[in-house]
Amino acid sequence: MLCLHTLNLNNFDRIWDWTVEKETIQPIFNKTCRVYRQIAHIAIKAIKEISMKLDDLLSAMTPEIYQRLVQAVELGKWQDGVPLTPEQKEYSLQAVMLWQAKNNHDPDHMTIGTNGQIAIKSKQELKAIFQSEMVAKLKPQSEE
Structure with missing residues (x-):
């Protein structure tokens, strides 16, 4: 599972020696991914609005x-x-x-x-x- 960063839960235990179970990390990881997706959605919407305003400015x-x-x-x-x-x-x-x-x-x-x-x-x-x-x-x- 990839989500805006390079964490891969399947290879987690091979990369670092974790004492925490994957089941404990998974919900936190999923929630973080949802937050990142929401932020990305808001950023894309803002960029589109700014882009439209810039087009108006440049055409004028x-x-x-x-x-x-x-x-x-x-x-x-x-x-x-x-x-x-x-x-x-x-x-x-x-x-x-x-x-x-x-x-x-x-x-x-x-x-x-x-x-x-x-x-x-x-x-x-x-x-x-x-x-x-x-x-x-x-x-x-x-x-x-």
């Missing part, structure tokens, strides 16, 4: 709101200059990551793609990206 989040949250998390302050509280920063970062996981079909370096994985580009890929975006290349003037 426009790309403009996403960009403002990204900027706020990166700079540590809102657009009006007011610093983010640690709680605001934490929740804003979570919202950014969730939005990326749902909507970021072409992830940049160190962002989350729709597959849920962080996109990590190689040094060569990053060089190619930044060199193609280069506006001007300045050369120092020689002193002659």
